[in-house]
Amino acid sequence: MTLTSLPRTLTLCALALSPLSTAAQAQVSNPVLSAEILPGWTTERGTRMAALHLVLAPGWHTYWRNPGEAGIAPRFDWGASQNVASVRAIWPRPQIFDQNGYRSYGYENELLLPIEVTPQDGAHPMALLGALAIGVCAETCVPADVSVQGVLRGSGEHDRRITAALDNRAEPGAQGGLTSATCQLHPGDRDAELTLRTSVPSIGRTEAVIVEVPGYRVTDTQTRREGADLVTQARLRAPRRGEPMIFDRASIVFTVLSEEQMLVSQGCTGG
Structure with missing residues (x-):
């Protein structure tokens, strides 16, 4: 397409x-x-x-x-x-x-x-x-x-x-068994790499995590399952070149999506 x-x-x-x-x-x-x-x-x-x-x-x-x-x-x-x-x-x-x-x-x-x-x-x-x-x-x-x-x-x-x-609307993450979310940010010259680890049981086939961070464009998102955790890596890019990467962990919103269910949660802790 x-x-x-x-x-x-x-x-x-x-x-x-x-x-x-x-x-x-x-x-x-x-x-x-x-x-x-x-x-x-x-x-x-x-x-x-x-x-x-x-x-x-x-x-x-x-x-x-x-x-x-x-x-x-x-x-x-x-x-x-x-x-x-x-x-x-x-x-x-x-x-x-x-x-x-x-x-x-x-x-x-x-x-x-x-x-x-x-x-x-x-x-x-x-x-x-x-x-x-x-x-x-x-x-x-x-x-x-x-x-x-x-x-x-x-x-x-x-x-x-x-x-x-x-x-078919999103359910709160805790309702779907999500117990914790940790995230790490590795800044680069123009963007930063985010690693988000969420502890959540499988919610179905083709699991994906959609990450939203206010003020940043999120690209190159990849999600894999490691046992009881979903590990998501994504790239954050600021709207203008040269802007400092200021990351508020409490503002991150992430949606866990599959063909059967959708969970939403906000915030992550350092890990």
């Missing part, structure tokens, strides 16, 4: 919808993908558990919140929404793609992304308007601008599709 972005943008135009119309959702489509808002239900906290539903053409895929080394990071802007205080995406477990020596994480053919929407005033409907910039890939990768909108009114009703996606 060629992982170069074409110099054009695939634009999806939303169907016209007044923010307070009687329609529950609007759907947009083209030959590559369709997008819609699933209205979902009102939670006990007074928030709305809805979902963004993307259906891609056969053989196409899009990316997780962290796309890996070869993907295109998704960007969501819900700022034009009305009576909406916040929108929180709850990412389900992605697939692992190995492409031309690079590893990425995403969803093939379909993504159902639960979103928890908090109203400004729970007594009134919410008009949810999203401007989404995502990558969609088959033989080539194309940046896609997607506009989608829907009205969330009343109490709604439970949707088994959203519930299934929520069941």
Whole structure:
């Protein structure tokens, strides 16, 4: 698969919808993908558990919140929404793609992304308007601008599709048996090598550890199992050449991913 972005943008135009119309959702489509808002239900906290539903053409895929080394990071802007205080995406477990020596994480053919929407005033409907910039890939990768909108009114009703996606979200590491994480940093001229050792029982086939360090680009990630431990080596690169490597162990976030389960944890100790 060629992982170069074409110099054009695939634009999806939303169907016209007044923010307070009687329609529950609007759907947009083209030959590559369709997008819609699933209205979902009102939670006990007074928030709305809805979902963004993307259906891609056969053989196409899009990316997780962290796309890996070869993907295109998704960007969501819900700022034009009305009576909406916040929108929180709850990412389900992605697939692992190995492409031309690079590893990425995403969803093939379909993504159902639960979103928890908090109203400004729970007594009134919410008009949810999203401007989404995502990558969609088959033989080539194309940046896609997607506009989608829907009205969330009343109490709604439970949707088994959203519930299934929520069941595939990341679990806390301790819940999956993760007992400790140690890390070492070896600075170089332009970057640094990070070694992360996590004590966690096997969670399935094709285990991978995805490392995120605020302010740094993480590349060349390799994970191997040594008995009860997963050992991950990765390279950290600062945004600008010559910047000092200042590493806060408490800020590191790592996700242990397999085809069956996903665990997330934050922080590591020196080791």
